[in-house]
Amino acid sequence: MLSENDFKIVTEKMGREPNLVEQGCFLNLWSEHCSYRSSAPLLRTFTTTGERVIIGPGDDAAVVNFGNGWVLAIGMESHNHPSYVDPYNGAATGVGGIVRDIISMGARPIALMDPLYFGPLNSPKNLYLFEHIIKGIAGYGNCIGVPVVRGEAFFDEAYSGNPLVNVVAVGLAREEDIVTACAQKAGNKLVLMGSTTGRDGLGGASFASRDLSEESEAEDRPSIQIGDPFTEKLLIEATLEVIRKGYVKACRDLGAAGLAGASSEMASKGNLGMHIIADNVILREEGMVPYEILIAESQERMLFEVEPQDVQAVLDIAKKYDLNASMIGELKQELRYTVEFRGDIVADIPIKLLTEGAPTFERPSRAPATRDEGDKPQLPEDLKQAVLKVLSSHNVASKKWIYRQYDHEVQLRTVMKPGNDAGILRIDGSEGIAMSCGCNPRQTLLDPYQGGKGTLIENAMNLAVKGSRGIAVVDCLNFGNPEKPDIYWQFKHAILGLGDGCRELKIPVVGGNVSLYNESEEFRTAIPPTPSIGVIGYISDVTIAPSDVFSKEGETIILVGTTRDEMGGSEYYALAGKKKNGKVPHVPENASIIVDALISVVESRKITTSHDISLGGLAVALCEMSINMGADVDLTSVGQGMRADEVLFSESHARAIIATSEPEAVKKLLGDVPHAVIGTTGGSELKVAGESFSLSLRPGEIKEARESLTKLMME
Incomplete structure (x- = not known):
């Protein structure tokens, strides 16, 4: 039940001890998951307003203006x-x-993204979790007809x-x-529509605010909800109909x-009280008590x-869609939350105490000792094999096995499918949106501030190379x-870095979720700090988005941005056993200028191919672009003074490769943005040369390396 301190606060504020039903309400609404007790002070540092923002954080989902009378509802959650x-x-x-967060705003869901993080797949348990999580996402998303247009799958033993x-x-x-979720008037009724209420998911909010243990699979199974996508599909249509008809x-x-x-x-947001009649809730199981x-x-x-006069009309629409519905309460002027069951009042709580009374605070934080960047790995004797090794790592390899489980074309809006830098959807005429998600947890572990800031820049670059x-x-x-000072320090500085990155690119943070206590007693470790994000971009014409692979012979290849010796958190260092070594990539001061320049270049329609450089560095980006056609690349002007592996595998931010027939x-469009001509498309191999190295790879070799994850899952 409630902690000793919370019990004391509630008792003092209510003037009496809370009963078990009331304690259950406080336990869940005052959990970190619901009330953001130790995160609210930090989240307030985000810039959440902007010229397109209609509804920011605090509702079920944010709403931003797309244009021409259209708006986008956007949300992100964890499970x-x-x-x-x-x-x-x-x-x-x-x-x-x-998805219900989106429809509760009156919007039809049109797209999903799924950034996912797993332990290595050489463990049978991790493989089981991976396979069944993907099946769960596909099984639900496909049934309700919402396309998954982009995602991320990152693997590290700490997960x-x-x-x-x-x-x-x-x-x-x-x-x-x-x-919105803001109640409007006392005397209005509350209608609950959809599935019946059972015991599944009991205490889910409080469950999300504690560590996992070896016994979790058995002990916590009652906290897991059971989904029914077919009911959800009906609920989507019924909800949008009652909203469209003005009843809600x-x-x-x-x-x-x-x-x-x-x-x-809902009541508290409208400065109203609420009276719930628990007897009216349609139950799935007999004998359920108010708690x-x-x-x-x-x-x-x-x-x-x-x-009141519209209740029957709403119940009739529920019946039309074969959904359960009942009137279960009424809004009151008095600011109290009361619950009636079998004629007795089983809960009577000051509503603002319940919804806004949880104490928030910054926890103690402790910075780690200055990190020793350590030594560099030995330069590989065979650079080609080093490239293939990075290409075939599950973090870099093609995620085709995952996204082919998903229906990514349903609704017929998808212009650019999963597997690209960004997913693109057509919204109105030729106008559309681009979507990107994820982060690099290894970089954030070594430097939370730069990792958080780099998360925003990396996703913004994914949009920019598509003209968004x-x-x-x-x-x-x-x-x-x-509650651990070193973890809270990571949390704080990742938020500060992410917030600064957003301000530099003038992109507001409109909503989201905090998931803390991601620790496992089984492995006695916390996850790496993982500030995963989703970024939505506007694109004026979806037809301008270039391909991400070379497609025309004789084009000039241009590298945009600056390559530095920044190997900390890189995939290459992780595979070399140097996961904690090296300098973490810093976001360059001109990152916003590079983003703007790339968008202008794409909008000019003078390039045919563009690709962001991220995990795996230049070597991986060039290989991914060469799966259908070779290229002759000269990197002697890149990262002068750097070792061959640093030139190839550095993950410096704000870089991209473009190909054009009009160099x-x-x-001229790039202007003062750092850039260099590095080669020409064409031929049957990717040939890469530098100051002291040369290598070549055939498209078949590249494809085979990139299929490592698919091969594993097909075995």
């Missing part, structure tokens, strides 16, 4: 702990939950006891159809903390504020136990 205990249902309900399942969802609506004054998805969370937060009815996190449920400018960021901040015009 980390549930996905460890029950990977299929944990991942599936993670998709279902974030073995605690995989991360983060999901970004985007929805589309007309601006006049948007609703406010709407809230039943997610963390269940009915207690959705109903109390269970209030905090169960059964899936596929939506709560509506409805004027970021307009909104959502985040999922995955960290270990914040002089492109160089």
Whole structure:
């Protein structure tokens, strides 16, 4: 139940000890997952407003202006702990939950992204988690007809006891159809629609705020919700219909903390009270008590504020879609949260105490000792084999096995499919959006500030090489136990770095989620700091987006940006056993200028190919671009004075490779942005030469190395 300190605070504020039902409400709504107790002070440092922002953080999802009367609803959530205990249902309900956040705003979900983080697949347990998490995402997303257009899969042993399942969802609506979770008027009724309420998901919010242990799979299974995508599909259509017909004054998805969370937060946002009649909740199981009815996190449920005269119309629409629905409460003027069951009042709480009373604070933080960058690995005797080794690592290899499980073309908006730098969707005519997600946890582990800042720049570059400018960021901040000063220090500085990066590129943080206590007693380790994000960009014409592979012989290859000896957190160093060595890439001061220049170059239509340089460095980017056609590349002017492996595998930020038939015009557009001509497309091999090295790879060799993950999963 409640901690001793929280129990004392609640007792003092209420003037009496809370009963068990009331304690259950406080336990869940005051959890870190719901109230952001130790993260709220840090999250306030984000810039959350901008010219396109209509609704920022605090609602089920953010809403930004797309143009021409269209708006985008954007959200990001995690389902980390549930996905460890029950990977299929944990991942599936993670998709279902974030989709309901989108529809609760009155928007139709049009796209998903899934940044995922796993332990190495040489472990049978990790392989099981990986396979079933992917199946859960595919099984749910495909059934409800929402395409997964981009994602990330990152592997590191530190995730073995605690995989991360983060999901970004985007929805589309007309601006006049948007609703919020802010209750409007006392006397209006509360209608609960969707699935029945059972005991699944009990205490999910509080469960998400504690470490995992070896016993979690058995002990915590009651905390895992069971999803039903077919009911969700009906709920999507029913919710959008009741909103479109004007019956809904406010709407809230039943997610963390269940009915207690959705109903109390809706009322509190409107400075109103709430009276719940627990007897009216349609139950799946007999004998459920008020505690269970209030905090169960059964899936596929939506709560509506409805004027009394419209209640029957809403119930009729629910019946039309074969959904359960009932009137379960009423908004009150008095600022209290009361619950009635069998004629008795079983909970009576000051509503602001429940929803806003959890004490927030900055925890003590402790910076680590100055890191020794250590020595460099021995220069490989065979650079070609070193390139193939990096290409075939699961972090770099093609993720085709994953995304071919997903329906990424449903709804017919997808212009650029998974496997590219960014997913692209057509929205209105030729206008569209580009989407990118993820982060590099190894860099953030070594330098949380630069890692957080680099996360934003890397995703913004993924958009820029497609001609898209970021307009909104959502985040999922995955960290270990914040009660440990070193973990809280990581958390704080990653947020500061991410916030500074967003300000430099003028992209507001409009929403997101914090997932803490990602630690495993089984492996006695915390996850690496993982500030995963989703970035949405506007693209004026979806047809301008260049390919990411060479397709025309005789074109000039241009490297944009500066390559430095920045190997800390790189895939090459990790494979060389130097994971904690090297200098972490710093975001260059001219990063925003490089982003702007790349967008201008793409918009000029003078390039045919563009590709961001990130994990694996120049070597990987060139190989990925050469899977269909060779190229002759000279890197003698790149990173002068650096070793061959540093030139090839450095992961310096804000770099890209472009190919063009009009090099002089492109160089003029790039202006003062650092750039260099490094080669020509064509031929049957990728030939790369530097000051003291040369190597060549055939497209077949590149393809074979990149298929390592698919080969493993097909065995």
